[in-house]
Amino acid sequence: MAETQTLERTPLHALHLRLGGKMVAFAGYDMPVQYPAGVLKEHLHTRAAAGLFDVSHMGQVRVSGDDPAGALERLVVGDLKSLAPGAMRYTLFTNAAGGILDDLMVTHAGDHLFVVVNAACKAQDIARMTEGLKGRATVEPLPERALVAVQGPKAAAAVARLAPDSAGLYFLQGAAMAVDGAEGFVTRSGYTGEDGFEISVPAERAEAVARTLLDDPAVEPIGLGARDSLRLEAGLCLYGHDIDATTSPVEAALLWTLAKRRRAEGGFPGAAAILAQIENGVARKRVGLLPDGKAPAREGTEIADAAGRVIGIVTSGGFGPSVGRPVAMGYVETAFARPGAAVDLMVRGTARPATVARMPFIEPGYRRRD
Amino acid sequence: MSGIKYTEDHEWIRLDGDTATCGISDYAQEQLGDIVYVELPEVGASLSARDQIAVVESVKAASEVYAPAGGTVSAVNEALADEPTLVNESPTGDGWFAKLTLDDPTELDALMDEAAYKDFVNGLD
Numbered sequence: 001m002a003e004t005q006t007l008e009r010t011p012l013h014a015l016h017l018r019l020g021g022k023m024v025a026f027a028g029y030d031m032p033v034q035y036p037a038g039v040l041k042e043h044l045h046t047r048a049a050a051g052l053f054d055v056s057h058m059g060q061v062r063v064s065g066d067d068p069a070g071a072l073e074r075l076v077v078g079d080l081k082s083l084a085p086g087a088m089r090y091t092l093f094t095n096a097a098g099g100i101l102d103d104l105m106v107t108h109a110g111d112h113l114f115v116v117v118n119a120a121c122k123a124q125d126i127a128r129m130t131e132g133l134k135g136r137a138t139v140e141p142l143p144e145r146a147l148v149a150v151q152g153p154k155a156a157a158a159v160a161r162l163a164p165d166s167a168g169l170y171f172l173q174g175a176a177m178a179v180d181g182a183e184g185f186v187t188r189s190g191y192t193g194e195d196g197f198e199i200s201v202p203a204e205r206a207e208a209v210a211r212t213l214l215d216d217p218a219v220e221p222i223g224l225g226a227r228d229s230l231r232l233e234a235g236l237c238l239y240g241h242d243i244d245a246t247t248s249p250v251e252a253a254l255l256w257t258l259a260k261r262r263r264a265e266g267g268f269p270g271a272a273a274i275l276a277q278i279e280n281g282v283a284r285k286r287v288g289l290l291p292d293g294k295a296p297a298r299e300g301t302e303i304a305d306a307a308g309r310v311i312g313i314v315t316s317g318g319f320g321p322s323v324g325r326p327v328a329m330g331y332v333e334t335a336f337a338r339p340g341a342a343v344d345l346m347v348r349g350t351a352r353p354a355t356v357a358r359m360p361f362i363e364p365g366y367r368r369r370d
Numbered sequence: 371m372s373g374i375k376y377t378e379d380h381e382w383i384r385l386d387g388d389t390a391t392c393g394i395s396d397y398a399q400e401q402l403g404d405i406v407y408v409e410l411p412e413v414g415a416s417l418s419a420r421d422q423i424a425v426v427e428s429v430k431a432a433s434e435v436y437a438p439a440g441g442t443v444s445a446v447n448e449a450l451a452d453e454p455t456l457v458n459e460s461p462t463g464d465g466w467f468a469k470l471t472l473d474d475p476t477e478l479d480a481l482m483d484e485a486a487y488k489d490f491v492n493g494l495d
Binding site for chain 1: 403404406407409425427428429430431432451
């Protein structure tokens, strides 16, 4: 008998259907890849106005105790102890070989750390945290909470209508606050390169909050298709594609997540391997790629040098609607890992010239403190 | 000029004298979404029916397009290089992909006419 795949649903599933979402399976969830507007328009709308994304499939976790930061540092490369109340950081879970197990966001939420992990790694991350922090901190998954993102230059105005206190947040800050009357936790962060917020609310309030946000004429619903093209233009990694257990933070050009103190002290999985890489260098590095022509180069496309020797591979690629040309991300031999290096992308057997480029490919819109 | 014919893979072909023009159907362009790039065959290329004739790329993915009938490519639609969205706007008109000199025009007899294709599409999803 054939195995049927039962997909999970987020609290906004019914809304996605009513909005005409084209549903696909993603990380075990039935999610909208696009709405009737389509990927291109949804992408452009986000950068011009405001996009609403359902990211409830991601894992929200509360870590609490006497020293949750000290406890969680045992599993990640980042400096969590120095996070000021309300401050937020991007960090990585690593394994004993120094490979990346997931990327995640950690926010100092007063009496606990608020952690958001990828949907595809949710079960493993929660198990790892529960086991790894045993006796040191309490790890509490929050499956009863929804998470929505509002991203774009008009996001601040849209969210301020429901959560006036959100206006006081700078990029990578979070705080508990009422959201349209619901008990919420709001961070000024996202996955698009635009100014925006991620809003955690109780699942039963999610649809109402989403509808209120959509009442704002500037806000349109955005599917996973545009979410991917937006993050690619912003140079942001997608776990399982641009980073995985076989890539170290050094190779992945994410060494900045390894704080100075952690570099000196170690105390995270794979510390020895990663420190050796810092000392001795690595054979390959993650870079941005700009095809010279119009043909997109997608994940799995081999990268070659002028002599046709394979020197790397594309890990994410597609068309960048805001840059108006194809963009990609991948790994190349370290000698080629400098902006301006000329490479060939082997698209369907044809060498397509490209240039190694800095990322992001667009100008970020983050609200930073000057 | 013959009527338009369709394949089950959503390609169309229209014969005008010795030359057949082909492309993808309105249903196909709608399913694919906004088209950002079309890889066209070389003029002079010789293809059999069901050989890959083009690749069409949307923002998210690449899709293969197959020759509805066998023949030699006599022209390709150069306009698609700068305006790939012509395929979305006018899939059976200005969004044509290639012209073929057919090896055997009777290959078109087995394909669906407009009405049959409409029924076929309605039977999908």
